[in-house]
Amino acid sequence: MSSLSRLLHRTFSTSKTPPQPNPNTIQSLSTALYKERNLRTLVDKFKSSCDNDRFRTKTGIYVSTVRRLASAKKFPWIKEILEHQKHYTHDISKEGFTVRLISLYGKSGMFEQAHKVFDEMPELKCDRTVKSFNALLGACVNSKKFHKVDELFRELQEKLGVKPDVISYNTVIKAFCEMGKLEEAVLMVDEMEKNELKPDLITFNILLHGFYGKGQFVDGDKVWAKMENSNVVPDIRSYNAKLVGLVCENKMAEAVELVGGLGSKGVQPDVHCYNALIRGYCKDGNLEEVKRWYGEWEKYDCAPDRATFATLIPFLCEKGELDWAFELCKGIIHRRRLVDGAMLQLVIDGLVKESRIEDAKKLAEMGKSNNYTCYKVEVPSQD
DNA sequence: GCTGACGGGG
Numbered sequence: 551m552s553s554l555s556r557l558l559h560r561t562f563s564t565s566k567t568p569p570q571p572n573p574n575t576i577q578s579l580s581t582a583l584y585k586e587r588n589l590r591t592l593v594d595k596f597k598s599s600c601d602n603d604r605f606r607t608k609t610g611i612y613v614s615t616v617r618r619l620a621s622a623k624k625f626p627w628i629k630e631i632l633e634h635q636k637h638y639t640h641d642i643s644k645e646g647f648t649v650r651l652i653s654l655y656g657k658s659g660m661f662e663q664a665h666k667v668f669d670e671m672p673e674l675k676c677d678r679t680v681k682s683f684n685a686l687l688g689a690c691v692n693s694k695k696f697h698k699v700d701e702l703f704r705e706l707q708e709k710l711g712v713k714p715d716v717i718s719y720n721t722v723i724k725a726f727c728e729m730g731k732l733e734e735a736v737l738m739v740d741e742m743e744k745n746e747l748k749p750d751l752i753t754f755n756i757l758l759h760g761f762y763g764k765g766q767f768v769d770g771d772k773v774w775a776k777m778e779n780s781n782v783v784p785d786i787r788s789y790n791a792k793l794v795g796l797v798c799e800n801k802m803a804e805a806v807e808l809v810g811g812l813g814s815k816g817v818q819p820d821v822h823c824y825n826a827l828i829r830g831y832c833k834d835g836n837l838e839e840v841k842r843w844y845g846e847w848e849k850y851d852c853a854p855d856r857a858t859f860a861t862l863i864p865f866l867c868e869k870g871e872l873d874w875a876f877e878l879c880k881g882i883i884h885r886r887r888l889v890d891g892a893m894l895q896l897v898i899d900g901l902v903k904e905s906r907i908e909d910a911k912k913l914a915e916m917g918k919s920n921n922y923t924c925y926k927v928e929v930p931s932q933d
Numbered sequence: 934g935c936t937g938a939c940g941g942g943g
Contacts, residue, residue, distance in 0.1 A: 607935060646935045653937065684937040691938090720938040755939045787939060794941080822941055829942080860942040892943080 589619065593627045597634050606641055612654060620658040628658050632667075636674065643675045649685040656689025661698075664689035683712045687721040691728070699725035700734075716747050720756060727760030732769065735760060749780065755787045762795030770795060786812075790822045797830035802839075805830055821852040828858060832865040840865065856888050863893045867900040875900065876909060883916050891922040898927055 596615055599605045619628045632651050641647040648671060655664035668686045671678050683706055690699045703722050707714060719742040726735035735757060739749050754777040761770035770792065777784060789812060796805040805827060812819050824847065831839040844862070847854055854862075859882065866875040875897045882888040894917045901910035910927045917925035 609934090609936060613936090641935095644935080646937095649937060650935075681937055686937085688937055715937095717938045724938070750938095752939050759939070785939095790940070825941055855941090857941050864943085 585622070589622055589624060589627070592618070593624075593631055596631050600631075600634060600638070606635075606638060606647075609650060612650065613657075616654045616658055625658065625660060628655075628660065629663060632663070639675075645677055645679060645682055648674065648676050649682050652682065652685040652689050653692075656685075656692040659693045661690055661693035661695050664693070678710060678712070680712045680715050680718065683707075683710065683714070684717045684721060687718060691721055691725050694728075696725040696729045714742075714745075714747075716742070716750055716753070719747060720750075720753050723753060724756050727756055730764065732757075732760050732764070732766070736773075749782075751777075751782050751785060751788070754780075754782055754784075755791060758788055758791035759794075762791045763798070765795060765799050767795065767799075784817075786817050786820050786822075789817060790820075790826065793823060793826045797826045797833070800830070800834065802827075802830050802834060802836075818851060821855055821858070824852065825855075825857050825861065829861050832861055835869075837869055837871065854888075856890075859889050859893060863889070864896055867896045870900075870904075872897070872900050872904055872906070876913065879913060880916065883913075883920050883922075886920070886922075891917070891925070894922055894925065898925065902927060 592615065596611075605611070615631070616628055619625075619631075632654060635647070635651055636642050638647075648667060651667050652664045655661070655667065664686060668678070668682060671682065676682075686706070687699060687702060690696075690702055699722055703714070703718065706712065719738055723735045723738045726732070726738060739753065739757070742749060742753075754773060757773045758770060758777075761767075761773055774784070774788075774792075777788070789808065793805055793808055796802075796808065809819055809823050809827060812823070824843065827843050828840055831843060840862070844854070859878065863875055863878065866872070866878075879889065879894060879897050883894070894913065898910045898913050898917075901907075901913065907927070914925040914927045
């Protein structure tokens with residue numbers, strides 16, 4: 551047990567230290583080759599680990615491995631490890647396992663492959679129920695083939711004789727919202743009700759996100775009213791959908807009021823609320839309010855995260871608030887999940903522009919020792 | 934256990 555976990559951790563952990571980054575071309579080429587070799591090793595280790603029955607139950611490792619390969623655009627390797635799964639005839643005949651493959655292909659944007667697995671299910675001796683039907687719809691959405699979703703939904707219902715459930719409808723509604731076809735999304739709700747399926751919290755959240763996100767408050771409020779009439783209790787995501795809409799429309803006073811009122815509704819504000827407000831004030835160019843809200847973190851049950859800094863740091867650089875940006879970077883640079891190399895480079899460039907070469911070098915040095923790949927200090931010429 | 938549905942920036 552523990553030896554398997556240790557092996558898994560050693561092999562598939564993402565916290566492996568990359569080699570020393572270097573802006574020099576030859577060096578960065580060798581870094582790229584190193585990464586490539588590393589990923590190839592990962593693929594081989596993954597495939598051989600699959601022979602272990604317990605390994606194949608580790609959904610999380612499948613997800614993180616495929617995600618790493620997808621972000622490196624190694625799509626043939628994704629195909630290699632997922633097609634390899636078909637050797638495990640006992641597993642592949644279980645719908646849950648095959649659904650996993652379909653959904654992993656979908657998350658990698660490989661809809662064609664997802665569809666192929668779905669089509670092969672009969673010959674893989676695997677039953678197809680509404681579960682794999684939904685997995686395929688979801689893969690279609692995740693691959694951003696939104697226009698295909700509705701067609702697939704109609705076509706497969708007939709072909710397979712499956713009866714769609716709430717999840718099927720929610721997936722199609724999501725696709726319509728993504729395409730901005732909000733009226734059609736609402737028509738789908740009518741259709742599901744006709745088929746005696748009740749829209750649930752997720753249905754409403756998808757719609758709220760669609761309408762409010764496009765600044766359509768009147769229709770968004772209609773969805774909200776329908777949600778309440780259906781005795782569906784809004785959660786933090788429902789409120790955040792509205793909040794994002796308010797922030798997009800620069801309605802900051804209403805946005806603040808909304809967040810302030812959450813407590814009395816028994817809803818705990820989360821990091822998305824704060825980021826939305828900070829984003830709004832950055833968009834407004836309102837440094838005072840950005841400062842004020844940033845300081846509010848500790849009063850609540852959340853901490854600034856990657857999205858916070860991704861909003862805040864470019865804003866501070868633009869405003870010439872290099873002191874604050876510099877301090878923030880120094881504080882979070884050892885936590886890679888919070889800040890990326892592009893953010894550091896922004897601050898370094900800002901410092902250089904103010905002729906604070908020593909500070910720029912210091913930050914670049916810190917970046918280097920924390921294995922960031924982006925840390926160039928280009929000293930402007932003196933003339 | 935066997936994950937099919939809702940989030941944020943560039």
